[in-house]
Amino acid sequence: MSELESKKVLITGSTSGIGLAIAKTFAKQNSTVILNGFGTIDEIKTIIDDLSRQTSAKVFHYGADLTDPLAIEEMMKKIQAEIGSIDILINNAGVQHVEAIETFPVNKWDQIIAINLSAYFHTTRHAVGSMKEKGWGRVINIASTHGLVGSPYKSAYVAAKHGVVGLTKVVALETGGLGVTCNAVCPGWVLTPLVDAQIKEKAEHSKQNYEEATRDFLAEKHPSLAFVEAEHIAQMCLFLCSDAASQMTGSILAIDGGWTAR
Ligand code: NAD
Secondary structure: OOOOOOOEEEEOOOOOHHHHHHHHHHHHOOOEEEEEOOOOHHHHHHHHHHHHHHOOOOEEEEOOOOOOHHHHHHHHHHHHHHOOOOOEEEEOOOOOOOOOHHHOOHHHHHHHHHHHHHHHHHHHHHHHHHHHHHOOEEEEEEOOHHHOOOOOOOHHHHHHHHHHHHHHHHHHHHHOOOOEEEEEEEEOOEOOHHHHHHHHHHHHHHOOOHHHHHHHHHHHHOOOOOOEOHHHHHHHHHHHOOHHHOOOOOOEEEEOOOHHHO
16 A cells, blocks of 8 residues: 555646646555646546546545635635545646736736745645644645746746745744645746747747757756656655655755756
């Protein structure tokens, strides 16, 4: 039996990309997987059916819009009432907008700060009390290389991700010695819809084809010249939930093809 078999794990933004890869990885451990994120009824049913068919994990979906603190509160209360208290919280949902600061739309700033930073605060404040009571819990914040360094035209995203790194350290300090850890994972480029959109935008601006734009995109930041795989992030989350990681807390873990080594 996997040590994660009896654990309930909530992964925000898990109907796509990195979050979905994390959900699959925990489902393979037969954890109880609680999905969150957007999608049509059919898309979400397909994800739940696939995960349930391939594993014997119980899989649930709560579609709260993470821009809304009340919707987050309602989701957390429903999960508590319908499934029980969460053992592992993986804050992952995130969005991006790329534009110079002087024209950066104020509504985009507000949306990115709400989803990429404030939602991490709201889910954590609702989840961490029962983790402390039980004497075991894991909070994993999917931040970004942009939690460690900046890039032009990403003011809201970089500000939010640096905020997540700070929040991670504070939660680690407040939960120290109580069996609860809080760590941040900082991926470089992972080829998900979030990055695919940026490559397409770059290709259009620089009149390159998709392959040329991808090559330049990687060469600019990743000395490894390859994408990080969503599965690599998922495996790091799994490790952070293992006994071997019980003394890792407040750690800010780069998986970035060498981006931050420069
Ligand atoms: P993605 O676009 O594939 O998935 C985003 C998920 O968030 C989806 O499930 C979507 O439905 C959900 N979501 C978006 N807005 C939401 C809202 N208001 N309420 C609820 N759910 C919402 O993105 P991804 O690339 O897998 O990114 C996941 C996380 O990883 C993000 O925090 C992102 O910043 C971070 N990250 C990604 C990369 C990368 O290269 N892809 C690199 C570093 C960090």
